Amino acid sequence: MKPEVPSPVSRKVTLNDVARLAGVSVATASKALNGRKQVRAETRARVVEAAEQLSFSPNELARSLLADRTGTVGLLTNDLEGRFSIPILMGAEDAFGADSVAVFLCDARGDAIREKHHVQALLSRRVDGLIVVGSRTDPRPSLGRELSVPVVYAYAPSEDPEDLSIVVDNVGAGRSAVDHLVSTGRSRIAHITGDPTYGASQERAEGALAALADHGLSLVGEVRFGSWTESWGRAAASMLLGQHPELDAILCGSDQVARGVMDALREHGRTVPDDVAVMGFDNWEIFTNGARPTLTSVDMNFERLGRVAAQRLFAAIDGEPRSGVEALDTRVVIRGSTVPG
Amino acid sequence: MKPEVPSPVSRKVTLNDVARLAGVSVATASKALNGRKQVRAETRARVVEAAEQLSFSPNELARSLLADRTGTVGLLTNDLEGRFSIPILMGAEDAFGADSVAVFLCDARGDAIREKHHVQALLSRRVDGLIVVGSRTDPRPSLGRELSVPVVYAYAPSEDPEDLSIVVDNVGAGRSAVDHLVSTGRSRIAHITGDPTYGASQERAEGALAALADHGLSLVGEVRFGSWTESWGRAAASMLLGQHPELDAILCGSDQVARGVMDALREHGRTVPDDVAVMGFDNWEIFTNGARPTLTSVDMNFERLGRVAAQRLFAAIDGEPRSGVEALDTRVVIRGSTVPG
DNA sequence: GAAAGTGCCGAAAAGGCTTTCTGCGAACCG
């Protein structure tokens, strides 16, 4: 005697099985489960029950094949271990609403060949769209215009202005950092930042200088470029204190640099924030919250970046493409290193 | 006059188009492109050329539907912003060889409901297997035994011993840390660690105590549990130095804690490593390399964890399931905080 | 009481691909 109901999820239950158990055709079963309005309530109930009994779960592959939409997007990153991809991924997942869309994640590791390969693989899996996340803010080569699905570039913009890119407004971030320092009464502000080959360091410095000019101030010394490390922060701060002991604030190109700067200040007997204010960029909380005092920093809103990228991609998939570069603003997160208490 | 060749990748080129252009049937085209041995070399060449001309890329959906394999795995994480998922993901991507397999990434954010949901979604997309990554080392609930595809648990083991789990050997990590400290001549070793509700802190402490016993030593004071933060490290170290000024090494439960401990030591006028050696766990390089001196730490080999998990999943997909908990060993990365240098 | 409408259900096609099976001409064997 064969069991009426095959073992729970043993092997791939199909709509056919459901239909047979409910005593209807597959067509009716499909309509019943999808809420189509051409099936009697009683029949629908029978089908639904059969489906539950078999724990039927429709084969999305078949469905996608028919609908010519997979409900799937590819996220192509180059910075998996880095600071940017993950929050962006989170934001994107958020915006997609895990209900309807799944994310294919690939890491090209900065290699163009590998990238091509991944794009090819994603396309052959018929993703509905692509988000490309860079590892730096500098423009990157476009994937091309003939790609059969929409593409949105996040963090690093595409070199092709016809593409749509969502980026962070680093110039604005620099401005708002200086604005904050000035608003806390600082006027002798220095700037120690990271690798000069990064667009981010240049742009943040540019914004900072512009804001200083707006306030009728000028930078103490020159912009100090170096690397994105704590040790550079320490070294640069020591030098700076020797040359310009009068400074009352140091704006740092990243939270890591800021940590180094704070270390150096302490060793030079300067107190933060009363004597010297310090702030960083990125709002990387493992750094900002471990600092003494906790570190004021400019948050780049990466999650929002991810959400916006996802929304734009959706819009493009639905036939409303955009192009150009969209810069999102940032926000200053105030902590103890700029205001006492 | 219509163009002979439709615009490059304009809209979804199918095998049919290729076949027509090559003047053969779809069956033959399929065989030609897949290297089946039932097609003349000359015919094959014609088909291949047609495919290239149209930049044909086979629809994996259709192929999967037929083959009942998608070449797709789901990675279900609970710790996307955390320290563990990303390297594991990298290792997994590595092992899969991006050629053949794509990874669906989902973050359940520690919510069981959301997790069920994601599993359901992944299964309906017919992934070939699942890797579940936990956010802590403590055992987690199983997804169940009747899941139609193989599952491998990584980092956090499943509560069900019939499942296969790949974890880090935290006890062994604790042992090897002490072994290293002893080998550099330390004998008055204290231990400051993190949140006591974490299995990781308990197991590392257990291993450390066992190794001390093996060396005929005992811990200086008690194990100090607290939180995984720099500030806890600072506070605990200050207390400890007051009570046990004779200590010559502090083993810290994480790199963050170690950073706090090193700060406190410096402020108490103790030098590292000559006076007191310090080491951490996790080998999180943004912390270890920013420290002064750089921090010796136990690397958990997360990438290898990911690779092994992926390999085991493959084996299971290919019909060689395993079960139980497989603990991978760790390795001490020696830097300046334990050996002068 | 016939014509038109309604409500439900099933047959069939479609989507793109692989695979089996059939068929056909050529080469081979006896």
Added chain:
DNA sequence: CGGTTCGCAGAAAGCCTTTTCGGCACTTTC
């Protein structure tokens, strides 16, 4: 020279689902 392989190409079935369309049994309308 008839019959058997063999090599190669095509027709068709199948994977699983959705959707269109046709059909059947009623009910409603004049």
